Amino acid sequence: MARKRTYDTLHDINVTNLVDVVLVLLIIFMIAAPMMQSGIDINLPRTKATQEDLGEGVVVTITKEQKIYIDERISNLDRFEGILSDVTRKKGSKSVYLRADKEVPYGMIVEVISKIKTLGIQDLGLVTEQAK
Numbered sequence: 001m002a003r004k005r006t007y008d009t010l011h012d013i014n015v016t017n018l019v020d021v022v023l024v025l026l027i028i029f030m031i032a033a034p035m036m037q038s039g040i041d042i043n044l045p046r047t048k049a050t051q052e053d054l055g056e057g058v059v060v061t062i063t064k065e066q067k068i069y070i071d072e073r074i075s076n077l078d079r080f081e082g083i084l085s086d087v088t089r090k091k092g093s094k095s096v097y098l099r100a101d102k103e104v105p106y107g108m109i110v111e112v113i114s115k116i117k118t119l120g121i122q123d124l125g126l127v128t129e130q131a132k
Contacts, residue, residue, distance in 0.1 A: 057095030
């Protein structure tokens with residue numbers, strides 16, 4: 001007579017493979033996260049003043065070609081106020097951070113600041129690069 005085999009059920013879940021996959025994904029995201037910052041490339045002026053964390057807010061960028069970006073949305077001086085007020089309303093933020101290439105004429109920067117102040121935004125930060 002043949003013996004009948006009995007199989008015991010396994011009540012524990014083996015999570016070793018899951019932990020391996022999660023650790024690999026964590027490493028990938030840790031490497032990729034610094035590369036996912038703002039994509040508009042400018043040459044910021046250098047200063048020895050310490051910078052605080054920017055926090056939440058709308059970022060206005062002026063390139064050396066004098067193109068204006070509002071949170072990576074291209075604009076010009078004529079449409080600037082309308083787009084900026086729309087973006088600040090959607091974000092619910094009253095802070096604006098101005099990033100300008102060091103070769104942008106001072107007059108253009110003053111004009112952009114004037115338009116920002118006209119909208120009633122008082123919390124304006126100028127972004128610079130830390131001098132070494």
